[in-house]
Amino acid sequence: MTASFRIHSTTISILFLGALLVNLFLFKSALLGAILLIFFLYLLGSLAGHGLAPRDPAPLQWWKGVVFVLSTIMLAGSGIYYAADYLQGVSWTIALILFPICFWVGTTRIPRWKHNFHDLFSSKRKAISKKTWAGIILITLLLIACFHFLTQAITLESIQSPWLTTNPTFFLALFYLFLILVPLLYFGKHRTFLFVATGTTLFLALAVVLIVFPVGYGFDSFIHKATEGHIATFGTITPKPLYYIGQYVLVLFTHHTFFLSIDAIDTLLVPFLTALLLPFAWYDTAAHLLKKKRTAAAALSGLFLLPLSAWIVTTPQGLANLWIILTVLMSVPYLLKSEKPRLIPLILAALATLIIHPIAGLPILFYVLMLSVDPAHHTEKWTVFTRPIFWALAGLSCVILPLSFVVNGILSGTGSALDLSRIPDLLLLSTLPFTIFTENHFSPLLDGVYFFAGNLTLITIGGSLITAWYYRHKLRGRFRILLIMAFALFLNYLFLSTVVDFSFLIDYERSNYADRLVPMITYFLAPLFILGLSAVLLKSRKWPLVIKASLIVLLVALATGNVYLTYPRDDVYVTGHGYNVSQVDIDAVYKIDQMAEEQPYAVLANQSVSAAAIKNLGFDHYFGDQYFYPIPTGGAFYQFFLDMNTHPARETALEALALVNNKTEDESLYAQQIYYVVNTYWWESSRIIETAKGTADDWFSLGDGQIYIFRYNLAQE
Numbered sequence: 001m002t003a004s005f006r007i008h009s010t011t012i013s014i015l016f017l018g019a020l021l022v023n024l025f026l027f028k029s030a031l032l033g034a035i036l037l038i039f040f041l042y043l044l045g046s047l048a049g050h051g052l053a054p055r056d057p058a059p060l061q062w063w064k065g066v067v068f069v070l071s072t073i074m075l076a077g078s079g080i081y082y083a084a085d086y087l088q089g090v091s092w093t094i095a096l097i098l099f100p101i102c103f104w105v106g107t108t109r110i111p112r113w114k115h116n117f118h119d120l121f122s123s124k125r126k127a128i129s130k131k132t133w134a135g136i137i138l139i140t141l142l143l144i145a146c147f148h149f150l151t152q153a154i155t156l157e158s159i160q161s162p163w164l165t166t167n168p169t170f171f172l173a174l175f176y177l178f179l180i181l182v183p184l185l186y187f188g189k190h191r192t193f194l195f196v197a198t199g200t201t202l203f204l205a206l207a208v209v210l211i212v213f214p215v216g217y218g219f220d221s222f223i224h225k226a227t228e229g230h231i232a233t234f235g236t237i238t239p240k241p242l243y244y245i246g247q248y249v250l251v252l253f254t255h256h257t258f259f260l261s262i263d264a265i266d267t268l269l270v271p272f273l274t275a276l277l278l279p280f281a282w283y284d285t286a287a288h289l290l291k292k293k294r295t296a297a298a299a300l301s302g303l304f305l306l307p308l309s310a311w312i313v314t315t316p317q318g319l320a321n322l323w324i325i326l327t328v329l330m331s332v333p334y335l336l337k338s339e340k341p342r343l344i345p346l347i348l349a350a351l352a353t354l355i356i357h358p359i360a361g362l363p364i365l366f367y368v369l370m371l372s373v374d375p376a377h378h379t380e381k382w383t384v385f386t387r388p389i390f391w392a393l394a395g396l397s398c399v400i401l402p403l404s405f406v407v408n409g410i411l412s413g414t415g416s417a418l419d420l421s422r423i424p425d426l427l428l429l430s431t432l433p434f435t436i437f438t439e440n441h442f443s444p445l446l447d448g449v450y451f452f453a454g455n456l457t458l459i460t461i462g463g464s465l466i467t468a469w470y471y472r473h474k475l476r477g478r479f480r481i482l483l484i485m486a487f488a489l490f491l492n493y494l495f496l497s498t499v500v501d502f503s504f505l506i507d508y509e510r511s512n513y514a515d516r517l518v519p520m521i522t523y524f525l526a527p528l529f530i531l532g533l534s535a536v537l538l539k540s541r542k543w544p545l546v547i548k549a550s551l552i553v554l555l556v557a558l559a560t561g562n563v564y565l566t567y568p569r570d571d572v573y574v575t576g577h578g579y580n581v582s583q584v585d586i587d588a589v590y591k592i593d594q595m596a597e598e599q600p601y602a603v604l605a606n607q608s609v610s611a612a613a614i615k616n617l618g619f620d621h622y623f624g625d626q627y628f629y630p631i632p633t634g635g636a637f638y639q640f641f642l643d644m645n646t647h648p649a650r651e652t653a654l655e656a657l658a659l660v661n662n663k664t665e666d667e668s669l670y671a672q673q674i675y676y677v678v679n680t681y682w683w684e685s686s687r688i689i690e691t692a693k694g695t696a697d698d699w700f701s702l703g704d705g706q707i708y709i710f711r712y713n714l715a716q717e
Helices: 002-027 030-052 058-083 088-107 130-152 169-187 191-206 208-212 220-234 245-258 262-290 293-305 316-330 332-336 344-356 358-373 380-397 400-412 420-427 444-470 480-497 517-524 526-540 545-566 583-596 607-617 636-646 650-661 685-693
Strands: 602-604 673-679 698-702 707-713
Touching: 002 030, 002 088, 002 245, 030 058, 030 088, 030 245, 058 088, 058 245, 058 262, 058 316, 058 344, 088 245, 130 169, 130 191, 130 208, 169 191, 169 293, 169 545, 191 208, 191 262, 191 293, 208 262, 220 245, 220 262, 220 607, 245 262, 245 316, 245 344, 262 293, 262 316, 262 332, 262 526, 293 444, 293 526, 293 545, 316 332, 316 344, 316 358, 316 517, 316 526, 344 358, 358 380, 358 400, 358 480, 358 517, 380 480, 400 480, 444 480, 444 517, 444 526, 444 545, 480 517, 517 526, 526 545, 583 607, 583 673, 583 698, 583 707, 602 607, 602 636, 602 650, 607 673, 636 650, 636 673, 636 685, 650 673, 650 707, 673 685, 685 707
Parallel strands: 602 673
Antiparallel strands: 673 707, 698 707
């Protein structure tokens, strides 16, 4: 079998390498590159996965192999980036070297403890029944309908929520889609189709802003895309970032090797990888926990109950969160002691997470380190050494994130510090991350959505803890590390939201870092949540039909509501304030740049316009360390923008201009003009616009009055 695997793998690898080299040096085609990328993930994932989980069926080997391959790319590329420039040849070299590495991993014999249950995916071939065919056809039609509704909702304007342009019928189609998919998962037949349907539906749930806002969504993604484009052109960026580089390397590797655009790769990266890998990892974990394939398939419905918002747009935090949950799920066989996979793949994944984003990387790194020294996995003779190390790591993990912020603040001379006056808030638990949502606005549909789906995080965490208690004797402490890490993240949340001082950030961003830890708690508890959900679904098979149907409908309603709450909203419960980048923002950026006539200038504008500037003008316009638009938002330049919003005045604008000019020593680079941009959706925009008209040297509007631009000239002071 091994010889046959070697011959088969070698033949396919040679053919693929030939096609890859032809495209690299001859065609340089993005279309052919996209096809080769699919084969690249399939081939190398299969090769590496065969060695990492040789007794598992091919689909469950594959996802582990892909995580291994992508983690290796991120680590190797990051190492080269820090040592030298990351040029196109670096990506090509990594791609070529990966083949012998994966071939070696795939053909190396690995000692195992035992193999209790590895027939996790395959099943006897049976004819597809008419009912199943009907379900397949309906799911396909409903998926097409849902994507159609989203494409009809595409907008280039600034709005608070994608749901404002989306036909409400989308949610009816989505509800029916879940109403057919969840029962098919419940019965667990024809698993190949179920994986395709689940992955496609998950991608649909994650792709709403990707489709509705083609200009782009959010703010951070524009900065990261611009950074990736700069590195692709120059091989580096100054100063070199100490984190995020894991994502940058993955995007640049794909861009250099397969000729896909950076914008397309970055836009699709996290939603695509989540929809591609997470269903396999989720099913794999459920199958190892309960040893029943049908129940494992039914547990896939739990994917749609996760906090999905981190994966709707590509950011380092989102990619790192995905790597956290994949690493945790990959470690389940090791926790169960059903087998002994090598810890190296887990360590590689944890290190990759660390170089993507330290807020996610530090907890998962501590988790893997604790796994490696867990006394439960060592003989009694070694526990004398491993037990104190284990508990030392557990204690340090409870404060590692606050410590990292404080250390970073000390080393940089700015940033976080300890605010000891808030210790009473910490001791009184005044900033708990979990509260029961009980509001009622007498809107029956939304009241139900917010009550049930709004409490999903609390439900998943509570259900996981109940599962841990219920199975405490059967598990015999095997999942205690998961509980320790969840508790450690809870303590880190309390510290970050109280005694760590983030006053250098703008007020509405100060809770941002602590809030990121809440979904991470659910990721560490995911195996327990899967176990609890699987157990309920297994027992429900003996329940009366009415109760089973009610359970399915409840899951369908929760999944539909969760998709709605995943995105920004503007309804009776929430007043939306986060506007997307619009075409008129981009037009304003180009118009200002054209009016400046290649002379230095500065602009006071909100985050959306600043994001448009980064997207279209890049990083070529700096005054010392200050970008010519007001970012970051915690800086003094942004404060001038807020002051202008309070009271537009020439003096304020020229003070902002003096600030940026003082940051450069070359007087020839001094800006002689500064622009002030007002979007009409801004609060009190009418008052601001009328006041600014009387203070500016010149003004004009774009987009039928959607945005106003005011110019202040230094020479006319």
